[in-house]
Amino acid sequence: MVSTDMQNSFTEENYLKIIHSLSGREGLEVSTNALAESTATRAASVTDMLRKLAEKGLIHYKKYQGVRLTDLGEKVAIKVIRKHRLWEVFLVEKLGFGWDEVHDIAEELEHIPSEVLVEKLDAFLGHPRFDPHGDPIPDSKGNLTEPDYLILTDVHISEKVLMMGVLDHAPAFLQYLDRSNITLGCIIEVKEINDYDKSAFVQINDAHTLFISLEVSKNLLVQRL
């Protein structure tokens, strides 16, 4: 069994988490530039860090070829994601933060190292399966099963779906959803779709109706009833 207990820095953990998220379910190669954008650093800095992560056996890296996580890197990334999402649940459920307010704080809390802390936090929260944005929380063994949500753009007219999550976590978007009474678990019925710009007329919880742009539809994760 390979040890996952080595110490990774705050910065290394962030790279791993971002590589995980950018490489998606299929584990595609992630480019240096994409990482530079996501880490808000310069490509040259990314190259330096990639060499380091490769030396530690956390990524597969060949010059000019992009990177993928190794199994070890994946484990570390998933641990960080688990911590991030559990802390988000804590902040929303226990401390009363809004779902638009918790990202930056969880970004800090996710790097607190204690394993036993994570497990006790998980138990305290009642082993939640999803975070406040609908993202699945990896279990303590590191199993992360992404539910196969639809995007609202894939829903046909007069279908009713359950709102399950968001792709964009930006506060401005989440606040817009709050103002529109679109919350996790609400029922969305697509009443009309405008052919020209794909904006839609939807009904929320069989009650109020509103227009939403394609940009909004693209960022709403839903499930058929």
Next chain:
Amino acid sequence: MVSTDMQNSFTEENYLKIIHSLSGREGLEVSTNALAESTATRAASVTDMLRKLAEKGLIHYKKYQGVRLTDLGEKVAIKVIRKHRLWEVFLVEKLGFGWDEVHDIAEELEHIPSEVLVEKLDAFLGHPRFDPHGDPIPDSKGNLTEPDYLILTDVHISEKVLMMGVLDHAPAFLQYLDRSNITLGCIIEVKEINDYDKSAFVQINDAHTLFISLEVSKNLLVQRL
């Protein structure tokens, strides 16, 4: 009004916290060597950091003269202490950690920057006034009033006192107290004191009795009933 919102690093915050604790209630000068010992670094490194903290207006520093916190430095230190103690309450009261297990984790959590987080955590915990070791928690305005506890060595024979806190936070000491059923709030009656080594025979909660060494007595904070 002077801003206290500038960003201080993890390391800077630790120095301020340690200076606060070493300079005591009277705000005595703290020596470079004492700081080197408490920060587990070399005296030369301490000198570097002291120059930096002085430039930021956080400490009063004259070469070879030792340091004191400025009002600003005191404010920052007290904020860190507030966070540390609130997180310790959370870890013990909500997550079920023992009082001997929480120090290192709180040492990390205390540097999470959000002010809102601290205030919401404080409210969630019910505005506790003391941490799990009996140390007072500064209020949101930064007022820290150290209660005037006695040390058990100052208690006379046949006096009954209330156990209020510990001076030594070492896990080994706290575990010894657990095994001896000495907990915050228990009643301690001094039955006998050995003239030679000042070890004492005490009764806990009017129930079981035990011998404790001077070393133990020196680290128990108590209050007359």
Next chain:
DNA sequence: ATATATTTTTAGGGTAATCTAAATTTTTTA
């Protein structure tokens, strides 16, 4: 009061993570 011991500071470096600018490799396009 002067020599000795201790404490503290300075000088000169090292590492992690970042940067800019230049060089190199890969990709795209004509």
Next chain:
DNA sequence: TAAAAAATTTAGATTACCCTAAAAATATAT
């Protein structure tokens, strides 16, 4: 497929924090 464009890497610095060794200041002791 060769030239141009884009992406990536290398080279050389910078900042924060830490180090060792040596110098300087202060404290102690005879």
